[in-house]
Amino acid sequence: MRELEERIKRDGIVKAGNVLKVDAFLNHQCDVALFDRMGAEWAREFDGLGVNKIMTIEASGIGIACVAARHFGDVPVVFAKKAQSVNLDGEQYCSTIYSFTKQREYPVIVGKRFLGSGDRILIIDDFLANGCALEGLIDLCGQAGAEVVGIGIAIEKAHQGGGDRLRAKGYRVESLARIAGMDDGSGEIEFL
Amino acid sequence: MRELEERIKRDGIVKAGNVLKVDAFLNHQCDVALFDRMGAEWAREFDGLGVNKIMTIEASGIGIACVAARHFGDVPVVFAKKAQSVNLDGEQYCSTIYSFTKQREYPVIVGKRFLGSGDRILIIDDFLANGCALEGLIDLCGQAGAEVVGIGIAIEKAHQGGGDRLRAKGYRVESLARIAGMDDGSGEIEFL
Numbered sequence: 581m582r583e584l585e586e587r588i589k590r591d592g593i594v595k596a597g598n599v600l601k602v603d604a605f606l607n608h609q610c611d612v613a614l615f616d617r618m619g620a621e622w623a624r625e626f627d628g629l630g631v632n633k634i635m636t637i638e639a640s641g642i643g644i645a646c647v648a649a650r651h652f653g654d655v656p657v658v659f660a661k662k663a664q665s666v667n668l669d670g671e672q673y674c675s676t677i678y679s680f681t682k683q684r685e686y687p688v689i690v691g692k693r694f695l696g697s698g699d700r701i702l703i704i705d706d707f708l709a710n711g712c713a714l715e716g717l718i719d720l721c722g723q724a725g726a727e728v729v730g731i732g733i734a735i736e737k738a739h740q741g742g743g744d745r746l747r748a749k750g751y752r753v754e755s756l757a758r759i760a761g762m763d764d765g766s767g768e769i770e771f772l
Numbered sequence: 773m774r775e776l777e778e779r780i781k782r783d784g785i786v787k788a789g790n791v792l793k794v795d796a797f798l799n800h801q802c803d804v805a806l807f808d809r810m811g812a813e814w815a816r817e818f819d820g821l822g823v824n825k826i827m828t829i830e831a832s833g834i835g836i837a838c839v840a841a842r843h844f845g846d847v848p849v850v851f852a853k854k855a856q857s858v859n860l861d862g863e864q865y866c867s868t869i870y871s872f873t874k875q876r877e878y879p880v881i882v883g884k885r886f887l888g889s890g891d892r893i894l895i896i897d898d899f900l901a902n903g904c905a906l907e908g909l910i911d912l913c914g915q916a917g918a919e920v921v922g923i924g925i926a927i928e929k930a931h932q933g934g935g936d937r938l939r940a941k942g943y944r945v946e947s948l949a950r951i952a953g954m955d956d957g958s959g960e961i962e963f964l
Contacts, residue, residue, distance in 0.1 A: 603883060603886075604885070604886075608850065608851065608853070608882075608883055608886060609848050609849070609850045609883075609885075609886040610834075610838055610841075610848060610849040610850070610851070611846075611848060612838050612841045612842055612846050612848075612849060613842075613846040615838065616842070616846075638830065638831035639830035639831040639834060639851070639853070642802075642831060642834040642835045642838075643834045643835060643837070643838035643849065643851075644838075645835070646802055646804050646807065646834075646835035646836075646838055646839050647804075647838050647839060647842070649802075649804045650804055650808070650839070654803075654804050654805040654808075656801050656802060656803060656804075657801070657802040657804060657835065658800065658801045658802070659800065659802070659831070659835075661800070661831070690800075691795060691800055691801075693796070693801075694795075694796075694800060694801040
């Protein structure tokens with residue numbers, strides 16, 4: 581998506597450690613008109629797949645997913661919660677995500693009432709790097725017997741390999757901007 | 773807002789300890805068509821105030837704020853982040869919120885680049901009970917010299933007094949559903 585690539589070049593900041601800051605428009609301050617056009621793009625790409633629910637993870641994915649859902653016939657959006665601790669009351673599916681940024685594991689949960697067999701899930705998130713967060717969401721869907729029919733990503737850091745690993749497993753991953761490499765010295769960002 | 777009250781009566785669950793669970797449509801699974809009508813309602817109520825930015829706090833407020841922003845000319849949405857620790861790099865405004873639910877204080881931050889004097893802020897959130905979270909957001913705006921021109925709330929637990937305390941301070945608080953009392957025995961919810 582040309583507009584997103586240009587916005588990343590204009591407002592994104594490359595930091596040491598392979599970090600791309602896009603908090604001016606994507607995950608701290610939110611450009612909702614851009615989110616809307618991203619939603620329209622995903623709706624074109626995932627047309628005809630019978631998506632009946634969108635799933636994401638708090639916090640950055642929520643705004644994007646909720647605005648995008650309007651292009652999918654206002655299907656419900658369910659966001660997985662990062663739990664402080666696992667609540668074993670049996671009312672939740674639980675998985676574990678390893679965060680490279682924070683170098684620790686954390687549990688993610690979703691209420692069993694909101695995910696079930698028969699659900700055709702589109703997962704939406706702001707970033708895809710190594711894919712750990714997505715694998716946690718896919719695991720939650722698997723526990724519920726829900727089918728992941730597509731994965732819509734705003735920015736894929738393609739050089740980190742998570743996207744291709746998911747594609748190799750058969751998942752349909754559509755990323756609106758795919759980064760081939762970044763240089764925190766020059767600030768340059770190269771797209772695929 | 774009649775529709776929201778009826779939805780709360782239909783899908784809300786009253787739990788012991790004055791807890792109202794609305795995770796079926798508001799803050800875990802999200803009904804984005806409802807969010808859109810809530811946004812239209814706030815746009816009517818806050819018409820003519822020159823809102824140029826919407827502020828909320830992660831995680832539950834984000835989806836509501838992003839969908840609502842479409843009714844305010846696509847103004848940017850900034851969400852305050854619940855920080856693990858205070859980052860004293862000088863790039864963030866920081867405040868402290870006391871959570872009665874969790875019985876502890878936690879820091880909230882917002883990037884200084886995204887809030888400034890001249891900003892006319894509409895704060896949006898899912899719940900207003902004692903008002904502690906809102907006071908933290910108002911404090912962040914005050915530090916930045918931004919003016920809070922309105923506060924739009926989905927569900928106000930009016931019997932907990934936070935809304936009236938804010939109104940007494942001169943803030944314009946518009947809550948789409950105002951709860952006068954709840955009974956976790958009968959499950960009954962009474963609206964103002």
